[in-house]
Amino acid sequence: MRAVLLTGGWIIDPATGREETADVLIAGDTIQQVGPSLGAGKPADDALVVDVSGKVVGPGFVDLHSHVNSIAGQRLQALDGVTTALELEAGLLPVDRAYAEAASAGRPLNYGFSASWGMARAEVLCGVESEASLLQALSVLGDLTWQGDSNPGQLSRWLGRLESELADGALGIGILQGYAPRSNPAEYRAVSELAARAGAPTFTHVREIRESDAGTPVDGTEEAAQAAMDFGGQVHHCHVNSTSRRHIDRVLSTIDRARDGGAGITVETYPYGAGSTGIGAAFLAPERLLAWELKPENLVMVSTGERVRDETHLRQLRQNDPGAPCIVEYLDEQSPADRALLEQSLAFPDSVVASDAMHITWPDGSTDSRQWPLPQGGMTHPRTSGTYARSLRMMVRERGYWSWLEAFRRCSYLPSQVMEGICPEFRKKGRLLPGADADLVVIDPERITDLATYFDSTRPSLGVEHLLVNGEFVVRDGEVFPEAYPGRGLRGAPV
Numbered sequence: 206m207r208a209v210l211l212t213g214g215w216i217i218d219p220a221t222g223r224e225e226t227a228d229v230l231i232a233g234d235t236i237q238q239v240g241p242s243l244g245a246g247k248p249a250d251d252a253l254v255v256d257v258s259g260k261v262v263g264p265g266f267v268d269l270h271s272h273v274n275s276i277a278g279q280r281l282q283a284l285d286g287v288t289t290a291l292e293l294e295a296g297l298l299p300v301d302r303a304y305a306e307a308a309s310a311g312r313p314l315n316y317g318f319s320a321s322w323g324m325a326r327a328e329v330l331c332g333v334e335s336e337a338s339l340l341q342a343l344s345v346l347g348d349l350t351w352q353g354d355s356n357p358g359q360l361s362r363w364l365g366r367l368e369s370e371l372a373d374g375a376l377g378i379g380i381l382q383g384y385a386p387r388s389n390p391a392e393y394r395a396v397s398e399l400a401a402r403a404g405a406p407t408f409t410h411v412r413e414i415r416e417s418d419a420g421t422p423v424d425g426t427e428e429a430a431q432a433a434m435d436f437g438g439q440v441h442h443c444h445v446n447s448t449s450r451r452h453i454d455r456v457l458s459t460i461d462r463a464r465d466g467g468a469g470i471t472v473e474t475y476p477y478g479a480g481s482t483g484i485g486a487a488f489l490a491p492e493r494l495l496a497w498e499l500k501p502e503n504l505v506m507v508s509t510g511e512r513v514r515d516e517t518h519l520r521q522l523r524q525n526d527p528g529a530p531c532i533v534e535y536l537d538e539q540s541p542a543d544r545a546l547l548e549q550s551l552a553f554p555d556s557v558v559a560s561d562a563m564h565i566t567w568p569d570g571s572t573d574s575r576q577w578p579l580p581q582g583g584m585t586h587p588r589t590s591g592t593y594a595r596s597l598r599m600m601v602r603e604r605g606y607w608s609w610l611e612a613f614r615r616c617s618y619l620p621s622q623v624m625e626g627i628c629p630e631f632r633k634k635g636r637l638l639p640g641a642d643a644d645l646v647v648i649d650p651e652r653i654t655d656l657a658t659y660f661d662s663t664r665p666s667l668g669v670e671h672l673l674v675n676g677e678f679v680v681r682d683g684e685v686f687p688e689a690y691p692g693r694g695l696r697g698a699p700v
């Protein structure tokens with residue numbers, strides 16, 4: 206592979222805090238040198254020289270929460286600055302099959318999967334045969350047996366299943382606790398203990414918080430924080446923005462307190478006021494909506510763009526196709542007070558950016574395409590296309606909360622650190638240093654912005670000029686290379 210020399214960019218290494226105008230020399234899949242005027246010394250005669258002066262150069266973003274697992278979805282994420290897209294919150298089961306399928310189809314970006322708590326329970330409680338598919342995982346979430354408790358025999362069977370997934374290289378355990386909100390807290394403690402013992406991180410969509418469900422067996426954030434304290438494991442709290450809604454102050458202070466007490470708990474945020482999930486989710490039941498300060502009209506079906514009319518309509522939709530994706534408007538992005546809440550979760554110290562990117566659905570039911578530009582009519586959540594560019598626009602360009610160094614720390618370095626224990630390969634990601642992986646993004650700091658909207662959700666972001674994965678261009682001069690599939694599977698070290 207031809208060496209690449211990026212000249213004259215503003216380089217940022219969030220691991221050391223270094224930032225200056227310098228060149229970056231890439232040989233094969235590795236960063237070889239970073240320094241001033243590397244071009245002058247003719248380091249490699251046949252190097253491809255790319256002038257990036259006036260641009261910001263940093264390690265590509267590591268997304269801890271991407272459900273796309275597709276070529277089409279990864280290309281949208283590439284144009285948003287992502288070089289590694291990990292499915293950790295839901296996970297896939299069996300991971301062996303998920304890795305094999307991704308490898309045989311090819312991926313533009315690096316990828317990896319956690320073990321799926323949801324599907325391990327579905328196998329044992331509902332007799333479902335796992336197919337390493339997110340759509341299948343979404344479709345079980347509305348099942349009342351699945352939402353219920355496990356007896357001791359069932360519990361030990363699905364814990365065993367998760368353990369064998371870790372042995373097969375799963376990157377931790379993804380726990381959709383919020384979708385089984387009344388299930389026995391002892392189960393959450395058992396899986397947290399197992400993960401801590403195995404040295405595997407957990408990624409939790411937390412149970413209901415007490416403000417939105419006075420009858421919750423335990424507050425969702427407290428439960429996660431307590432598990433981190435008691436078992437000493439590494440607990441990652443997913444999308445703190447969407448599960449906390451207007452109670453972000455209280456939730457963040459719960460996390461703060463746990464961290465002060467030594468708990469290994471990390472958090473992530475995405476910069477949108479609406480979430481996305483299957484219409485059959487427990488917390489979208491008509492009788493539960495009010496506690497979330499929602500009405501049926503705050504739900505929009507992704508495949509049709511249809512707004513839910515009333516309770517009767519909602520019941521019908523939940524019955525017909527509980528896995529059908531919908532948009533949930535939990536904050537009003539037009540309201541300054543609600544926008545301030547979103548900014549607060551993004552600004553929380555050490556909170557990482559993670560997209561919760563969803564798969565794309567086309568009207569014929571397909572969820573992937575090698576075609577680029579994407580075929581018309583694909584629908585997803587705009588966070589799939591725009592999370593990172595939107596965060597940079599809001600937090601760096603418009604509001605000045607983050608320097609560029611801080612932005613790369615939250616988008617690249619801190620998420621890599623979350624993964625280093627389970628997968629040492631992440632020690633070479635999230636950094637712009639000689640010897641680090643050549644996963645790089647070159648950004649135009651004046652232009653970077655999201656363009657995707659709730660109704661034009663596959664519109665790519667603007668301002669990612671170049672993106673390299675393992676030393677290969679996936680984006681060059683703002684255009685996707687449709688022949689580039691340099692992504693590699695990242696697996697957990699055997700435990």
Ligand SMILES: [Zn+2]
Pocket residue numbers: 294410443444
């Ligand atoms: Zn979630």
